[in-house]
Amino acid sequence: MKRIIYIAFGILLSLVLLLTAVDIVAFNMNHYKREFAKHDITTVTGMDDENLQHVTKELLSYLRDERDDLKIEAVVRGEKREVFGEREKLHMIDVKDLFVGGRKVRKVSLIILGLLLILFIKTDKDWKRNLAKTFMFTGMVNIDLIILLFLLMHFDFTKYFDYFHYIFFDNDLWILDPNTEILIQMLPQEFFFNTAVKIALIYAGTIIALGIGGFWYKKRQIL
Numbered sequence: 001m002k003r004i005i006y007i008a009f010g011i012l013l014s015l016v017l018l019l020t021a022v023d024i025v026a027f028n029m030n031h032y033k034r035e036f037a038k039h040d041i042t043t044v045t046g047m048d049d050e051n052l053q054h055v056t057k058e059l060l061s062y063l064r065d066e067r068d069d070l071k072i073e074a075v076v077r078g079e080k081r082e083v084f085g086e087r088e089k090l091h092m093i094d095v096k097d098l099f100v101g102g103r104k105v106r107k108v109s110l111i112i113l114g115l116l117l118i119l120f121i122k123t124d125k126d127w128k129r130n131l132a133k134t135f136m137f138t139g140m141v142n143i144d145l146i147i148l149l150f151l152l153m154h155f156d157f158t159k160y161f162d163y164f165h166y167i168f169f170d171n172d173l174w175i176l177d178p179n180t181e182i183l184i185q186m187l188p189q190e191f192f193f194n195t196a197v198k199i200a201l202i203y204a205g206t207i208i209a210l211g212i213g214g215f216w217y218k219k220r221q222i223l
Contacts (some may be wrong), residue, residue: 010138046077091173132217139211
């Protein structure tokens, strides 16, 4: 039973770190600015840099649940208009639900991790050693999974990006027309590939640090 609880701790910790990495990248305006410049999004969307940044900031505010709708106006190809159509708005409702749900899961997971840590301290005289071992094996397992993810992304990102949508969405609203819909023009598949890589690298960095910390403590105890 003790082993199962420590495994559960490792899984919850992994989830918290992953969701944190997603938040760090997804709400980083500098990330969007770099990607917009790299893919010449001002030309693709017909918005200048000022309007593009305005729309992006409002979009991120919506995903943070700081605004209720996506009725955003901007100058597009010289004409002031509402940026997103009905299909785009409906899809972003689903996306917002994912982000809001993810933050709730992270909060609950942090509470459970705190309670488990208290349980370890009170009931397990070897809790430091066992926790270090948990960190070490959590790091090893996650690095293997990240390497597998990188390989899958490298060989066929589109396929697994589609799988992501099939798993998390129960409709086809995510299939947008790049010729007419600005949301997909702003955030093309290349953007999501680079975003996924950055999330994976941040997550890998924290996981490696965790694993090294666990290994160092365990080795010190042996010595």
